[in-house]
Amino acid sequence: MGSVPTDPMAACLPVAIEIMTAYTDSASDPAFFWTAVQRVMADGADRANPAAAMAELVLGLATLCGITLDHLADRSAPETGPRDLLAAIRNAYVTDPV
Numbered sequence: 613m614g615s616v617p618t619d620p621m622a623a624c625l626p627v628a629i630e631i632m633t634a635y636t637d638s639a640s641d642p643a644f645f646w647t648a649v650q651r652v653m654a655d656g657a658d659r660a661n662p663a664a665a666m667a668e669l670v671l672g673l674a675t676l677c678g679i680t681l682d683h684l685a686d687r688s689a690p691e692t693g694p695r696d697l698l699a700a701i702r703n704a705y706v707t708d709p710v
Contacts, residue, residue, distance in 0.1 A: 628672030
């Protein structure tokens with residue numbers, strides 16, 4: 613499947629951070645986020661191993677999500693952990709969306 617990067621975070625996080633930065637900056641222009649996603653996907657498809665590029669993107673987004681959950685949990689009530697935050701997100705956006 614290819615070589616394993618010596619620092620997976622360094623290999624996976626930059627693209628994930630780029631996509632999520634585009635997301636946060638797209639409030640006034642939703643097309644900005646979509647353009648960034650399309651460019652990242654096209655760049656990955658042009659690599660020697662497109663499947664590895666997609667795996668790095670997914671791993672990067674999952675890692676960034678985990679880091680964000682940990683930071684949010686640290687700043688929440690003492691008894692609130694990452695699982696509590698995920699449950700709240702699930703309830704707000706999946707189970708009982710407004």
